[in-house]
Amino acid sequence: MANTQAMCTSFKVDLLNAVHAFSSSNPAQTASTANTFKAALYLASATVNASTTAYSSTGEVSGTGYTAGGITVTNATAPTSSGTTAYWTPSASLVYSGVTLATAFDAVLIYNSTQSNKAVSVHTFGSQTVTAGTFTLTMPSNAAGTALLNLA
Amino acid sequence: MALVTTTKGEMDESLLDKREGSIDNDNELTRWVEYWLDGELVHRSVHVHLKQNVFSDGIAAMLA
Numbered sequence: 478m479a480n481t482q483a484m485c486t487s488f489k490v491d492l493l494n495a496v497h498a499f500s501s502s503n504p505a506q507t508a509s510t511a512n513t514f515k516a517a518l519y520l521a522s523a524t525v526n527a528s529t530t531a532y533s534s535t536g537e538v539s540g541t542g543y544t545a546g547g548i549t550v551t552n553a554t555a556p557t558s559s560g561t562t563a564y565w566t567p568s569a570s571l572v573y574s575g576v577t578l579a580t581a582f583d584a585v586l587i588y589n590s591t592q593s594n595k596a597v598s599v600h601t602f603g604s605q606t607v608t609a610g611t612f613t614l615t616m617p618s619n620a621a622g623t624a625l626l627n628l629a
Numbered sequence: 630m631a632l633v634t635t636t637k638g639e640m641d642e643s644l645l646d647k648r649e650g651s652i653d654n655d656n657e658l659t660r661w662v663e664y665w666l667d668g669e670l671v672h673r674s675v676h677v678h679l680k681q682n683v684f685s686d687g688i689a690a691m692l693a
Binding site: 482483484489575577598599600601602603605606607608609610611612613614615616617622623624625626627628629 | 634635636652656657659661662663670671672673674675676677678679680681682683684685
């Protein structure tokens with residue numbers, strides 16, 4: 478099987494149902510705080526793609542220093558828009574420090590841990606391993622057309 | 630003296646064989662660094678800069 482980069486289809490439905498709060502400006506939810514989003518890494522042999530609806534430990538990497546479920550995404554920049562495109566990008570790189578991930582992995586799943594671990598998006602990269610080191614995922618520029626998530 | 634975290638603990642970089650590489654394509658710019666000791670990989674770190682994103686086209690609201 479293979480992982481495929483995509484905005485998860487269930488996420489698009491969730492948007493229409495006002496499930497996710499990427500910032501404190503979320504009148505559809507009772508708490509005026511942003512939800513917590515997390516980033517989990519997946520093996521190259523896994524299958525995460527547009528059909529993924531929620532985080533699952535199936536196919537997730539495992540190894541020294543890595544906690545199942547991944548790491549919390551730094552989210553200090555609220556979604557915004559330019560022209561007809563709305564967009565959002567994590568405000569810091571995703572950093573997995575002091576890990577050994579011996580089995581090749583090639584994808585990260587962004588998901589909402591506040592809302593039943595509902596899936597947001599899958600992002601793929603060349604297959605990698607890490608040995609007693611750090612895996613860093615730097616985000617693209619947070620602008621219309623280049624941001625990690627774009628709604629056009 | 631630079632120390633490197635390895636599978637054998639902190640080691641002086643000068644004792645290790647350092648290897649580096651990169652991938653640059655439409656999807657990512659990736660750089661990695663490896664340290665080897667007597668033919669054994671003892672450290673590997675990777676930095677991936679994502680270039681591509683995910684788009685959802687055609688989300689439209691229709692008021693009728």
